[in-house]
Amino acid sequence: MKILVCISQVPDTSTKIMLKDNDTAVNSQGTTYIINPYDEWYALIRALELKESGVATDVHLITVGKADTEPVIRKALALGGDLAVRIDADSNDPYQTANYIAEYAKTVGYDLVLCGKESIDYNNGTVGVMIAELLDADYIGFATKIEVDASAATVTREIEGGEETDVVNLPAVISCQKGVAEARIPNMRGIMAARTKPLNVVTPAEVTAVTAILSYEMPPAKAGVRMVSPDNMDELVELLHTEAKVI
Amino acid sequence: MSVLVLVEHTGGIIKKKSFEAVQYAAEIAKKASTTATALVLGTIADSELENLGTYGVQKVLHVADERLNELHARAYTSALIAAGQKEDSKIIIALHDINGKAVLPRIAVKLKAGLVAGALSYPDLEKGFVIKKAVFSGKAFAFVNITSDVKVITLMANSFQLNQGSGKATIEKLDVAFGDKDFGIKVKSIDKVTGEVSLADAELVVSGGRGMKGPENWGLIEDLAHELGAATACSRPVADAGWRPHHEHVGQTGGTVRPNLYIAVGISGAIQHLAGVNGSKIIVVINKDPEAPFFKAANYGVVGDAMEILPKLTEAVKKFKQHK
Numbered sequence: 349m350k351i352l353v354c355i356s357q358v359p360d361t362s363t364k365i366m367l368k369d370n371d372t373a374v375n376s377q378g379t380t381y382i383i384n385p386y387d388e389w390y391a392l393i394r395a396l397e398l399k400e401s402g403v404a405t406d407v408h409l410i411t412v413g414k415a416d417t418e419p420v421i422r423k424a425l426a427l428g429g430d431l432a433v434r435i436d437a438d439s440n441d442p443y444q445t446a447n448y449i450a451e452y453a454k455t456v457g458y459d460l461v462l463c464g465k466e467s468i469d470y471n472n473g474t475v476g477v478m479i480a481e482l483l484d485a486d487y488i489g490f491a492t493k494i495e496v497d498a499s500a501a502t503v504t505r506e507i508e509g510g511e512e513t514d515v516v517n518l519p520a521v522i523s524c525q526k527g528v529a530e531a532r533i534p535n536m537r538g539i540m541a542a543r544t545k546p547l548n549v550v551t552p553a554e555v556t557a558v559t560a561i562l563s564y565e566m567p568p569a570k571a572g573v574r575m576v577s578p579d580n581m582d583e584l585v586e587l588l589h590t591e592a593k594v595i
Numbered sequence: 596m597s598v599l600v601l602v603e604h605t606g607g608i609i610k611k612k613s614f615e616a617v618q619y620a621a622e623i624a625k626k627a628s629t630t631a632t633a634l635v636l637g638t639i640a641d642s643e644l645e646n647l648g649t650y651g652v653q654k655v656l657h658v659a660d661e662r663l664n665e666l667h668a669r670a671y672t673s674a675l676i677a678a679g680q681k682e683d684s685k686i687i688i689a690l691h692d693i694n695g696k697a698v699l700p701r702i703a704v705k706l707k708a709g710l711v712a713g714a715l716s717y718p719d720l721e722k723g724f725v726i727k728k729a730v731f732s733g734k735a736f737a738f739v740n741i742t743s744d745v746k747v748i749t750l751m752a753n754s755f756q757l758n759q760g761s762g763k764a765t766i767e768k769l770d771v772a773f774g775d776k777d778f779g780i781k782v783k784s785i786d787k788v789t790g791e792v793s794l795a796d797a798e799l800v801v802s803g804g805r806g807m808k809g810p811e812n813w814g815l816i817e818d819l820a821h822e823l824g825a826a827t828a829c830s831r832p833v834a835d836a837g838w839r840p841h842h843e844h845v846g847q848t849g850g851t852v853r854p855n856l857y858i859a860v861g862i863s864g865a866i867q868h869l870a871g872v873n874g875s876k877i878i879v880v881i882n883k884d885p886e887a888p889f890f891k892a893a894n895y896g897v898v899g900d901a902m903e904i905l906p907k908l909t910e911a912v913k914k915f916k917q918h919k
Contacts, residue, residue: 509605559711560740594855594876
């Protein structure tokens with residue numbers, strides 16, 4: 349069984365976002381990049397567990413990005429995985445990104461594609477579903493538990509207002525969140541091994557983007573906090589009712 | 596050309612956030628000088644469907660197949676595609692929730708259409724088809740232009756005030772020819788949470804952090820939440836320590852909430868936590884440390900011991916409700 353894990357490079361969660369070029373771009377100067385936490389902590393680790401337990405034979409990592417994403421890919425390889433693929437393109441359009449990944453995936457034929465529930469930079473959560481559609485495969489989103497046998501996966505997932513357990517035939521695409529696996533820290537052997545693992549650079553398929561980010565905006569600054577005495581909770585309730593009008 | 600919107604219901608009762616999506620679709624139709632159609636799937640009475648007209652759609656299409664009572668994303672996709680063809684829809688809308696996120700990306704691929712996920716604004720038609728959405732988990736906003744002929748949008752709930760009118764919609768049944776793959780995923784079991792307010796949809800949220808000192812003190816959070824009719828949430832350290840279930844974790848690597856009121860108790864306000872809550876309209880921060888960064892993001896602040904303040908606040912809410 350071959351598993352493909354989609355990896356996205358995102359700014360570290362502690363990053364303060366700053367804009368540049370008349371607010372048409374994000375200033376990435378000084379930004380530390382990490383593997384998107386949902387991709388790393390859940391999708392990648394679960395794929396590695398499936399290999400360790402003998403269910404999977406191959407775990408491949410894929411990302412869409414220019415050469416500057418390679419350090420993050422190597423970090424992912426340090427956790428595990430047999431090889432990584434970098435689609436040599438810079439895209440902010442989910443449709444384009446999904447097509448790049450799907451076109452590559454078709455050339456290998458994966459049984460299972462795992463990704464995080466969303467990336468914490470553009471918060472779309474759409475690429476995984478789009479890959480499923482492009483591969484004519486089933487998709488299960490927001491998984492909290494994944495068991496896999498030779499031909500099917502049993503997946504517990506979050507649904508609107510609850511939880512559901514499903515059986516899905518492979519090939520399938522599953523997006524992962526907390527519960528699927530426990531985060532790991534790469535060990536020295538992994539870090540050394542990652543240096544020599546294959547990182548294949550692939551030219552992207554020809555796909556036109558269908559969205560474009562024109563500009564950015566920072567959230568408005570809060571007007572300032574109004575302090576209320578801890579001995580006067582009646583006043584707070586009154587303010588929430590008459591001034592803020594939220595209760 | 597028309598605007599098509601997917602409606603969600605729970606056991607035949609249309610969700611409030613779906614009315615918001617319907618109203619959003621109807622407003623866009625008005626701007627684009629066209630009409631809006633709502634698509635409803637599964638078992639639901641015509642009397643409930645009639646409510647959709649009061650939020651501005653001219654037509655309701657109803658696919659009464661009972662298999663659609665639960666999310667089957669590929670079947671939902673087939674139904675939306677069929678409805679879109681019938682209505683010649685160039686703009687297709689659903690909510691930015693678990694259902695919408697499972698279905699609309701498929702629509703976008705099928706129709707080679709650009710998708711804005713988590714829309715916060717109406718499209719600006721003068722600049723193209725430009726929609727505002729949150730990025731970096733709410734640390735910034737992006738203005739995204741859809742350049743394809745067909746446009747697909749998932750709307751972030753609680754972005755617009757609901758205004759019910761007196762419009763009427765015609766209701767039509769729609770038959771959809773489903774394929775073998777539309778119900779390919781076999782559902783083994785469903786466990787619906789009942790009675791609790793779901794966090795993602797909550798209008799009021801009471802959230803606790805490490806300052807609550809331990810799970811044994813969570814009764815104080817729950818008492819206040821109960822009195823307000825609020826959902827409960829927590830910060831990441833609390834979920835990591837196992838004091839609270841992980842689905843209550845809000846922040847950049849947890850859930851995002853957009854309530855009218857977010858009360859943060861004993862949460863310092865790390866940037867990752869703020870990312871998950873800064874869509875809240877009003878934030879109240881209760882913390883014993885007057886230097887807690889969260890106060891900078893708050894509308895109202897109380898400095899003091901949560902264990903003492905929470906019972907007083909709960910009591911004040913109780914009193915307020917009695918006099919209302």
